[in-house]
Amino acid sequence: MARVIVNLPASAKRGEIIEIRTLAGHSMETGFRRTQLGELVPRDIINRFVCTYNGAEVFRADLHPAIAANPLIVFTTVATESGTLEFRWTGDNGFSATHTASISVV
Amino acid sequence: MRTRRQFLVLTGGLLASAAGQAQLPPNLAALRKAALNEAVRKVTGDAQLRRGRVKLDLPPLIENGNAVPLAVRVDSPMTEADHVRAIHVFTEKNPQPNVIGIQLGPRAGRASVTTRARIADTGTVIAVAQMSDGSFWSDSVEVVVTLSACLEDGLI
Numbered sequence: 129m130a131r132v133i134v135n136l137p138a139s140a141k142r143g144e145i146i147e148i149r150t151l152a153g154h155s156m157e158t159g160f161r162r163t164q165l166g167e168l169v170p171r172d173i174i175n176r177f178v179c180t181y182n183g184a185e186v187f188r189a190d191l192h193p194a195i196a197a198n199p200l201i202v203f204t205t206v207a208t209e210s211g212t213l214e215f216r217w218t219g220d221n222g223f224s225a226t227h228t229a230s231i232s233v234v
Numbered sequence: 235m236r237t238r239r240q241f242l243v244l245t246g247g248l249l250a251s252a253a254g255q256a257q258l259p260p261n262l263a264a265l266r267k268a269a270l271n272e273a274v275r276k277v278t279g280d281a282q283l284r285r286g287r288v289k290l291d292l293p294p295l296i297e298n299g300n301a302v303p304l305a306v307r308v309d310s311p312m313t314e315a316d317h318v319r320a321i322h323v324f325t326e327k328n329p330q331p332n333v334i335g336i337q338l339g340p341r342a343g344r345a346s347v348t349t350r351a352r353i354a355d356t357g358t359v360i361a362v363a364q365m366s367d368g369s370f371w372s373d374s375v376e377v378v379v380t381l382s383a384c385l386e387d388g389l390i
Contacts, residue, residue: 186339188336189333189336195351196301201347204344
């Protein structure tokens with residue numbers, strides 16, 4: 129299980145736009161680098177990130193090798209109701225990581 | 235029996251053609267540009283790409299291309315009737331032009347996203363936003379990279 133960090137406010141006013149900062153621990157090997165012997169290092173990246181808010185998808189990102197190691201993704205969503213946000217990263221070689229966070233909306 | 239003249243013409247011609255093939259430089263700049271245009275076309279289709287509404291924010295002088303802070307903000311009310319459907323970022327000089335593709339909707343509240351990219355070389359970075367009415371808007375930034383990503387050994 130990869131280490132991920134998600135930062136979002138624990139509570140928000142209804143209708144408020146909240147900023148969510150996510151970071152996943154991953155080397156994001158591009159597949160274009162070579163070893164000292166000249167062999168290509170095979171590609172190993174996270175290629176998808178999805179955020180769902182109480183089961184409804186609110187944000188999705190397709191990542192390519194041009195994303196830096198330990199991909200940072202900062203985005204916003206509207207705090208509509210109390211509940212849970214689920215974050216899911218998937219990638220090459222069966223990589224998968226999930227994180228859930230709860231938010232209370234007043 | 236082959237005369238000296240025939241021999242010279244034959245070998246000279248062979249050498250010239252071999253040298254010509256060996257010296258034909260692969261026009262990398264044009265190839266990269268074509269790949270970039272192809273990637274943008276794949277997103278926009280036949281729709282017209284207009285400048286404006288999108289603000290691509292990244293430092294003009296990049297000392298380390300391996301982690302370049304990159305922010306895209308789109309001017310949109312983000313309502314059910316008028317919102318940003320997708321944002322795509324491309325670079326000109328990377329081995330692959332795509333950087334990130336984002337799908338969002340009115341629930342985002344604000345069309346803004348921040349990430350960190352790898353940028354291989356001095357060139358253009360382009361952000362394209364698709365609106366809910368099907369129009370495409372873009373912004374491009376020229377960047378100067380001193381330490382490039384991906385190509386540190388200069389093999390590509």
